[in-house]
Amino acid sequence: MKNRVAVITGASSGIGLFTAKLLATRGAKVALLARRKDVLEQAVSEIRAAGGEALALMVDVTDQASVDAAAAAVEQAYGPANLVFNNAGVMLPGAIEARETDVWQHQIDLNVTGVMRVISAFVPQLVKSAEQGATVDLINTSSIAAQNIYPYFAVYSGTKAYVSHLSRHLRAELGPKDIRVSLIEPGITETELQGHWTFQGAKDWLAGAARSMEFLQPQDVAEVVAFLAAQPKHVNLQQVVVMPTRQA
C-alpha cells in the first residue's frame, strides 16, 4: 500500500472506518471523509499514533461543494488520489404503503447521487494518477440487496442495484484508462447501519437473522477492499460478493 493515496467515504464508522485503519496499517496515506468531526479526528489520532498517515475531512456527500472541497484538500496534502473507496450510505427499510417519500429521497440522494458526487469530484484525480503510472482503484460499496429480494427494502435495494450497474458501466469506460473499477456486495455486516431503523418489521427480521447466523464484521469487508487494491495493476476484480456463511 506504499504509494497509495486512499480516500474513504463513510470513514467514521463500520466498514469505512475499519478499511481506513487497515489501509493505513499497510502503508497507505488515508483521507477519512464523513460528517462527524469528533469521530474522524479520534480515528486519525489512532492511525497517527500507530505510525500511519491520515487526514480527517468533514464531508456531507449530499453537498457537492463539500465533496469538491475535500477533493482539493486531499490533492493538496498528498497529491492526486489513486484509491477511492466510495462507501458512505444509509439503509432505511419501510413498508411502501407508508409513503415515506422523504426517507426514499434521502436514501436516493445519499446512496445514488452521493456516490455520483464523489465520482465526479475524484475521477479527475484518478485519471491523473493513472497517467502518472500509479495503480488506481475506484471501489464502490453496493450490497447483496442489489441481487436478492427482501420485503421492505425495495428503495434501498434499488439504490444499490444502481451502484452495481453503474460500476460495471464505469469499468468499461475507465478500464481503458488503467483505472480499475470494482464493486463490493456485502451481506449482513454488524455496524451502525441498522441502528437507524425505525420500522418494526425490519427489526424483527434482523433479530431473526441474528439468531440464525454470525454476521460479518466490518474488518471482514475491509480485508476484501485491501485485497482488491493489492492486486497487480493488470488484475481487476470486477465484483465481489462477501456474505456471512449462513446467510442465504
Ligand code: NDP
Ligand atoms: P455505518 O452506518 O456504520 O457507516 C455509514 C457511514 O456513512 C458513516 O461513516 C457515516 O458517517 C457515513 N455517512 C452517512 N451519511 C453521510 C453523509 N450525508 N455524508 C457523508 N457521510 C455519510 O454503516 P456500514 O459501514 O455498514 O455502511 C457502509 C456501506 O456499506 C453503506 O453504503 C451500506 O449501504 C453498505 N452495506 C452495509 C451492509 C451492512 O449490513 N452493514 C451490507 C451491505 C452493504 P457520518 O454519520 O459521520 O456522516
